[in-house]
Amino acid sequence: MEPTGGAPGRTAADPAADVLEKARVLAEDLALNTVKAWKQKNPGMLAIGHLPVYTPRVMFEAMGCLPVAVFGAGEIDIIKGDSYFQSYICHIPRSTVELGLGGQLDVLDGMVFPSICDVIRNLGGMWKLMFPAKMSAYLDLPQNFAWGLGGRFYMGELKRIAAETEKRGARPLTEEGLRRAIKAENARRRALAELDALRREEPHKARASEAYLVARAGGVMLAEEHEKLIREFLAAARKRTGRPMDNVRVVVAGSFCEQPPLGLIKTLEKAGCDILEDDFQLGLRMIDGDIELKDGMPALESLARAFTERGRDTASRYVPDDTKGQALIRRVKECKADGVVFAAASFCDPALLDQPMLEHALTRAGIPHTSFKFAENTGQFQVIREQAGAFSDSVRLWGGQAA
Amino acid sequence: MTTTTTTVKSEKEAQKDRSQARQKEMIANHFKKLARAKEDGKKVVYTFVPGNLAELISALDMLPVLPEINALQSGMRKRSGAFIQEAEKAGHSEDVCTYVKCDLGMLKKGNIGPTDEPLPPPDLLLLSYTGCFTFMKWFELLREEYKCPVVMLHVPYQAGGEITQEMRDYVVAQLRDEVIPVMEKVAGKKLDMKVLQQHLALSRTAEDALVQVWESARHRPSPIDGYFGGVYYVGPIFSSFRGGQDAVEYYKELLEETNDRISKGLGPMTPDGVMPKEKYRLVVEGPPNWTNFYDFWRMFSREGATIVSSTYTRVGGLYDTGFRHDPDKPMESLADYCLGCYTNLNLPSRIDLLEKYIKDYQADGFLINSVKSCNSFSVGQLLILRQLEERTGVPGGFIESDLVDPRYFGKANIENRVQSYLQMLEARRNGGR
Ligand code: SF4
Numbered sequence: 001m002e003p004t005g006g007a008p009g010r011t012a013a014d015p016a017a018d019v020l021e022k023a024r025v026l027a028e029d030l031a032l033n034t035v036k037a038w039k040q041k042n043p044g045m046l047a048i049g050h051l052p053v054y055t056p057r058v059m060f061e062a063m064g065c066l067p068v069a070v071f072g073a074g075e076i077d078i079i080k081g082d083s084y085f086q087s088y089i090c091h092i093p094r095s096t097v098e099l100g101l102g103g104q105l106d107v108l109d110g111m112v113f114p115s116i117c118d119v120i121r122n123l124g125g126m127w128k129l130m131f132p133a134k135m136s137a138y139l140d141l142p143q144n145f146a147w148g149l150g151g152r153f154y155m156g157e158l159k160r161i162a163a164e165t166e167k168r169g170a171r172p173l174t175e176e177g178l179r180r181a182i183k184a185e186n187a188r189r190r191a192l193a194e195l196d197a198l199r200r201e202e203p204h205k206a207r208a209s210e211a212y213l214v215a216r217a218g219g220v221m222l223a224e225e226h227e228k229l230i231r232e233f234l235a236a237a238r239k240r241t242g243r244p245m246d247n248v249r250v251v252v253a254g255s256f257c258e259q260p261p262l263g264l265i266k267t268l269e270k271a272g273c274d275i276l277e278d279d280f281q282l283g284l285r286m287i288d289g290d291i292e293l294k295d296g297m298p299a300l301e302s303l304a305r306a307f308t309e310r311g312r313d314t315a316s317r318y319v320p321d322d323t324k325g326q327a328l329i330r331r332v333k334e335c336k337a338d339g340v341v342f343a344a345a346s347f348c349d350p351a352l353l354d355q356p357m358l359e360h361a362l363t364r365a366g367i368p369h370t371s372f373k374f375a376e377n378t379g380q381f382q383v384i385r386e387q388a389g390a391f392s393d394s395v396r397l398w399g400g401q402a403a
Numbered sequence: 404m405t406t407t408t409t410t411v412k413s414e415k416e417a418q419k420d421r422s423q424a425r426q427k428e429m430i431a432n433h434f435k436k437l438a439r440a441k442e443d444g445k446k447v448v449y450t451f452v453p454g455n456l457a458e459l460i461s462a463l464d465m466l467p468v469l470p471e472i473n474a475l476q477s478g479m480r481k482r483s484g485a486f487i488q489e490a491e492k493a494g495h496s497e498d499v500c501t502y503v504k505c506d507l508g509m510l511k512k513g514n515i516g517p518t519d520e521p522l523p524p525p526d527l528l529l530l531s532y533t534g535c536f537t538f539m540k541w542f543e544l545l546r547e548e549y550k551c552p553v554v555m556l557h558v559p560y561q562a563g564g565e566i567t568q569e570m571r572d573y574v575v576a577q578l579r580d581e582v583i584p585v586m587e588k589v590a591g592k593k594l595d596m597k598v599l600q601q602h603l604a605l606s607r608t609a610e611d612a613l614v615q616v617w618e619s620a621r622h623r624p625s626p627i628d629g630y631f632g633g634v635y636y637v638g639p640i641f642s643s644f645r646g647g648q649d650a651v652e653y654y655k656e657l658l659e660e661t662n663d664r665i666s667k668g669l670g671p672m673t674p675d676g677v678m679p680k681e682k683y684r685l686v687v688e689g690p691p692n693w694t695n696f697y698d699f700w701r702m703f704s705r706e707g708a709t710i711v712s713s714t715y716t717r718v719g720g721l722y723d724t725g726f727r728h729d730p731d732k733p734m735e736s737l738a739d740y741c742l743g744c745y746t747n748l749n750l751p752s753r754i755d756l757l758e759k760y761i762k763d764y765q766a767d768g769f770l771i772n773s774v775k776s777c778n779s780f781s782v783g784q785l786l787i788l789r790q791l792e793e794r795t796g797v798p799g800g801f802i803e804s805d806l807v808d809p810r811y812f813g814k815a816n817i818e819n820r821v822q823s824y825l826q827m828l829e830a831r832r833n834g835g836r
Pocket residue numbers: 090091092093116117118119120257258345347348349350351
């Protein structure tokens with residue numbers, strides 16, 4: 001059992017111990033051994049890497065590819081990557097370049113760089129020059145969400161990238177293949193939604209740090225296998241015994257791209273926070289609900305419409321009509337959180353420019369919040385622990401349950 | 404990111420050309436018009452420089468305000484430091500683009516423009532979002548401050564190194580279905596295509612002249628400085644004046660001055676007068692620093708270093724690779740303009756362009772000024788440095804500063820670096836390594 005804030009039942013006999021260990025190995029698989037094994041089992045098939053936040057993995061699955069989420073290199077020492085980036089640029093591009101130059105990404109046949117910020121955008125151009133033999137595709141996600149405008153453009157983008165992937169040896173994108181893949185993706189989404197519900201309702205049974213590992217493991221798996229893993233964890237976690245802790249209930253926002261170290265997430269938990277929602281693995285949850293397949297509508301249109309019509313509000317997505325921060329307030333209320341912890345990567349322009357607007361919205365709504373910055377290789381959590389502890393104490397003392 | 408011009412009180416001693424005096428007058432008039440906008444019943448549009456729709460704005464008889472220009476002018480007038488601190492006090496991170504913070508700080512301090520007159524609030528926020536994601540955040544932040552309509556134009560990125568028909572169609576469709584209808588509603592009038600075409604024709608004339616000015620740098624000595632002087636040259640065309648007669652007159656005069664200098668064998672105007680002897684020809688990548696603009700310029704001009712070409716002066720339009728606004732294809736050419744601005748080019752295309760400048764203008768070296776504020780420019784510049792050195796055999800220099808945050812302009816350090824770099828060029832010329 002963990003000394004503070006930990007959920008009861010984490011003993012050697014924890015029913016979720018095995019599945020969590022499996023998830024941890026997959027989530028921390030920087031050498032992409034899982035991907036190598038998959039390619040050995042599926043000769044001739046492609047593995048396509050993608051940077052955060054959102055890439056429609058399902059399209060690649062439909063073409064017989066394994067989509068692989070690349071989230072930098074966490075805490076490893078950066079030797080070569082630093083010489084490509086100035087000190088005032090976030091950490092994820094340098095660690096991604098480190099992996100590229102170190103050969104860990106050799107198993108990937110291509111990389112997709114979604115349009116979320118200028119860093120990932122320019123990294124896409126760097127990739128073309130540094131790894132010219134590999135496919136390097138920029139996915140220009142629309143910021144205009146009117147179907148006849150951005151939707152049409154986005155369909156064109158998806159077709160363009162599908163054609164590029166096919167040229168590299170992937171199976172052609174067919175209606176039938178995409179429908180099948182979307183069904184598997186929807187099943188995974190439902191499993192993830194159940195996981196998120198368990199976290200919200202019984203956070204002592206599924207902690208954020210665990211849900212993070214289980215979700216992140218999906219970055220190197222097909223949706224169908226990932227669904228199994230999530231369900232395995234859910235079944236095990238539900239068997240856990242123990243009582244809820246007297247923790248404050250928080251939403252963590254701002255970590256949608258560069259990921260905080262696992263130790264940081266655990267530090268927040270140890271400081272007395274139940275993280276009921278976060279945007280750590282936002283890509284997997286980018287679309288609210290299912291990708292709706294309809295009779296008479298091409299599956300690719302369903303996929304594109306899911307993004308334009310039900311894409312989640314995040315800093316890299318323009319908010320055309322809703323007031324900034326309303327989506328966050330809705331999330332806080334839905335999960336009955338007491339407050340919000342902003343955790344943005346240092347030098348992350350999208351997150352840090354968004355934050356003041358979100359903070360104002362929360363303040364106006366009377367929702368307490370605190371903020372700090374991190375880098376994926378942050379090793380010291382003492383200050384964050386103290387800050388989070390002070391925040392949770394103040395919320396406990398002064399109230400702040402969202403109305 | 405962007406450029407314009409103004410005469411700076413603290414730099415009164417800097418010598419200037421006739422065209423600069425004309426430009427100063429044009430700017431003063433524009434700000435006067437802005438100050439009177441409400442009385443005159445003119446609608447005011449806030450918009451950005453890269454991908455600005457100046458011809459549409461003027462064809463609808465509206466007046467533009469360009470927040471980046473306010474920010475850079477605040478930098479030149481030594482006010483940006485206080486504005487940035489104001490924004491940071493209000494909760495903005497020290498890590499983010501200082502243009503945004505400078506503008507927000509200025510807003511909090513009363514939104515007084517560069518001519519010391521208050522700027523009118525916008526009737527429309529026109530977010531034409533080209534070459535930088537921060538613009539999107541910037542206008543989301545401004546939208547919080549003003550209760551006015553907002554319309555956004557999403558301009559796709561030239562990731563594949565070209566403008567495709569799909570990109571063009573997407574931009575044109577947005578202009579036709581969303582941007583123009585909203586602008587018309589705010590303006591209270593319909594767009595007259597003929598008027599728009601007239602403005603586009605004027606743009607084209609000015610653009611032709613500007614390209615001739617850029618290309619004059621092929622001469623030895625170069626009659627222009629394509630970076631420090633260049634930010635003045637692009638002022639009218641990047642901002643409120645493109646598409647107007649004033650800009651045509653300005654570029655005509657600028658071209659005459661340039662040709663006059665060529666015929667006399669003169670170098671460019673610098674803050675200390677005409678440069679006496681051209682010793683080094685350089686190409687610069689990256690924006691300048693505005694808080695110490697003249698100090699920065701003199702670090703080069705006093706050593707006889709002329710900047711023969713630069714990429715920053717292409718952020719508001721890349722004309723020297725052939726693009727012109729086209730009255731016969733109004734919507735398509737507006738789209739191509741937005742799609743073609745420098746920071747909307749992918750990294751390989753940026754390197755190709757720099758290589759071309761180094762070769763076309765026979766540069767002895769190139770220098771990258773990497774600014775902390777701007778991910779759009781800065782991410783990848785160290786790779787640009789390596790690739791350019793390999794491809795051209797010409798040595799590159801690398802310095803770091805910021806646009807408008809004076810805390811990031813280490814004068815002594817930058818000066819040392821520039822001097823060592825120029826000494827290295829000298830040693831190479833004399834047969835050293
Ligand atoms: S951490 Fe932020 S700035 Fe860095 S790549 Fe991700 S979104 Fe862009």
